[in-house]
Amino acid sequence: MVIPVHDVNPVRRTPWVTYALIAANVLVFLFMPGLAGSVAGDGSLAQQCHLHAFLDQYAAVPQELIHHRMPRLVPTGETAVGPQGPGCVVGPPGYDKSPELSVLTALFLHGGWLHLLGNMLFLLIFGNNVEDRMGHVRFALFYAVCGFAATYGFALLNAGxxxxxxxxxxxIAGVLGAYLVLYPKARVWVLVPFLVFLPLRLPAWLVLGFWFGLQAVYSSGQGVSDAGTVAYAAHVAxxxxxxxxxxxxxxxxxxPPEPRGLLFGRRARPRHTW
Structure with missing residues (x-):
């Protein structure tokens, strides 16, 4: 897997929507309940139950999206001691939830720092150019539409x-797809793990094409052990x-501008015009 760190593709205007999305994602993550447990993995049972209840209310659930109805029992955020020991209490939902709106709120929720920072890195590198090409309002709408397409695409394949x-x-996968279409020849600096992290400048079509190929393979459950915990099918959609x-x-x-300097670890030869 390659890690992008920068693209050689300047923008003409400040990507305010991209910056706003990053800020909103970070702020929401910081104020999520049960944060200590989700980050360190050792939170108390009360924190975990509170987090589960929060996610059940604001996350997108495939069953709810496809069948458009709430389950009869949901986590309440409370704890109790039963025959099997302490656990989270479930009960009738005490809130009204719109499955369609949950798709939007789920776009701002993350399960940990690595999940958050990885997403924001890709959005920062590739989102600014897509926003620059589309304009602020169209990019915001585009981002939301791609989020809905990804979520419903995953839900259709996992309706139960x-x-x-x-x-x-x-x-963000939608942003990557747009970048591939608009700037396939743009150069992207990436870190390739090979004993150490080797910096290379590669064309966007290679970096994003490789990323998409991995998501397609992983969505089939091949080559990865955690295919059930990562929504690779949503990335593809x-x-x-x-x-x-x-x-x-x-x-x-x-x-994009013609890159100068190092290319694939070597200095590019100067070109002459006649």
Whole structure:
């Protein structure tokens, strides 16, 4: 897996929506209940129960999205001691939940620091150029549409799942798909783990194409042990949605600047014009 750190593709305007999305994701994560348990993995039972109740209310649940109805019993956030020992209490939902709106709120929820920072890194590197091409308002709408496409795409393939679906990955996958369509030849600095982290500057079509290929393979359950905990199918659906939505903008997109200096670890030869 390669880790992108920077792209050689300057923007013409400040990507305010991208910055706002990053800030909102960080703030929501910091104020999520049970944060200590979700980060350190050793939170108290009360913290874990509170977090489960919070996610059940604000996360997207495939069963609810497909069947458009709430379950009869949900976590309440309380704890109790039963025959099997202490555990989380379940009961009738004490709130009204819109499954459609939960898709939007779930885009701002993350399960840990690595989940959050990884998503925000991809959004920062690739979102600014897509926003620059689309404009602020259209980019905000595009981001939301890709998030809905990713979430419902995953729900259709997992209609019986009651596991909460959280994270901005699906919407950000749409941003990556749009970047691939609009700037396939842009150069991206990446870190490749090979004994040490080796810095290389690669074309965007190679970096993003490789990323999408991995998501497609992982979504089938091949080559990864945690395929049941990561919504790879949502990444695939979001990426394809982003490509389709960005395709009409491709003809009028100016090409990225020609890179100079090191290329694939070697200095590029100067070009002469005649």
């Amino acid at each position: 799942s009651a596991e909460p679906l959280i994270g901005a990955s699906g919407a 979001g990426f394809l949605a982003g490509m389709l939505l960005a395709w009409p903008l491709r003809p009028g997109t100016p090409p």
